[in-house]
Amino acid sequence: MRRMIIDTDTAADDSFALLVGLLHPEASLEAVTIVSGNVDFAQQVQNALITIEAAGRGGEVPVHLGAEVPMARPWYAASAHGDGKGNHDFPVPEQAPSDEPAASALVRLVNENPGEIDIVAIGPLTNIATAVLLDRDFASKVRQLWVMGGCDNSVGNVSAAAEYNFFVDPEAADIVFRAGFDVTVVTWTLTLKRALWDRDQLAEIAAIDTDLARYFTILDTPNLEFNEGVAIQGSTHPDSLTAMLLVEPSLIAASSRKFVAIEHHSELTRGYSLFDDRPERNAPNATVIDDVDATGFFESYKRLLAAGSR
Template sequence: MHRMIIDTDTAADDSFALLIGLLHPKAQLEAVTIVNGNVGFDQEIQNALITIEAAGRGGEVPVHPGARVPLVRDWVPASAHGDGKGNHDFPVPAQRPSAEGAAEAIVRIVNANPGEIEILAIGPLTNIATALFLDRELSKKVKHLWIMGGCDNSVGNVTAAAEYNFYVDPDAADIVLQAGFATTIVTWTLTLAQAWWDEQQIARIAEIPTSLAEFFLVLDAPTTAHNASVGVAGSSHPDSLTAMLIVEPELIRRSSDAFVAVETTSELTRGYSLMDHRADRSIPNARIIDEVDADGFFTSYCRLLAAGARERG
């Protein structure tokens, strides 16, 4: 069983990752923490609560609001997600967010369970960096840190140099990567190659007769429409891929160790993730996922949607 905290800037694929933490039989989701990122912060909180209720887990997993802005920079929203919940009017969730902050919750849960908690960070790393300010020894007590972020020396999705999560708060990313966590990174580079679902795959999800599959289609629609408007079919699923690799590590086909650093001073290359794979030139601080079973990932996610929301006892 994988005990995890999911740190998220909840838009569509973040919600799809949350569903894995909420419903996969090998996942035990201890808490959800919210960080500045894709859409407005209060909307991110609501999106997480909506997802928890869609999974049939309302009131069972606490949602902790965290950093509303990056450490030292202005917030930069993402343009592809609409309001992050498919621009759909869902009922107001009965569950309310916790009064305890995200960084405080991370430190409390990890210290109560040293060596047992995996953190899945699928937004900017502001909350994780803030937790390190509260507990400088945190990295030694986290079982593993899984990061969706950066590019493996390739073109980003915000600028030619940078992927969104690292671009929004490069200072936090740099702090976290230097902190000594046992770290695995899923990059935008890998996403483009192996976590992009085309129109035929989305159509297969539309054939799944569950409310959870309907929920997926509603949330995914704005991203798919945005991509189509710029001449690209389908939608990307980096966050849910990262979540699925935690609970189904057999999907990992190839990985490599690298020294990873994030550019914080140059505006031209802000958020650039240097990934040095040269074993004779650098000391690795992260494992980079280079190849996955892409078909297996899609099949596993369809299985999750087909199983449907958990019945409340």
């Protein structure tokens, strides 16, 4: 059982990652922290609460409000997600967010449980960096930090240089990768190779015909339509892959130790993630997932949706 906190800018695949934390038998989701990212901040909060209730866990997992803007830059919205909940009108959640700020909650929970809490960071790293600044020993007390971000020296999804999460708050990413976490990175590069579900696969999910499978399809549709408009043939699932690899490490087919650094000075290459596998040049500071069992990931997620809420 992995005790985890998910730090999220809740759009569709973030919600699918939350379902892993909420429903997987090997996951114990201790808290959700919200960070500025994909869509309007208040909408992100509602999306997280809607997902918790869709999983039948309403009132059981606290949601903490974090940074509403990046550390040093204006907010930059994504364009691929609509309102992050499939542009669908769900009932207003009964659960309200916690009064405790996200960074404070992160520090408190980790200090109360040193070496026992994993953090799954699937949005910009503003909240995680803020926690580091609040407690300079924070990184050493987190069991593992799993980060969805970066491009492994390849083309990004916001610019030619950068993936969205690192582009939005490169200063925060720089702080986090210098802080000394036991960090594992799942990149956008890997997503396009191993976490892209085409229409045939999405039809398999629709055929499950549970409340959660229908919820998935509603949320996933805007991302699928956007991707197809930019010649990506399927919906992308980097966040749920990141969460799933934590609780099902057998899905990891290959990984490597690398030095990871984030560019935050140049505007031309803002958010660029340098991945260097030459230890004689730069000492490795992260484990990078190089390959996964793509079929196994898809089948595991289908089982989650078929089992329903717990």
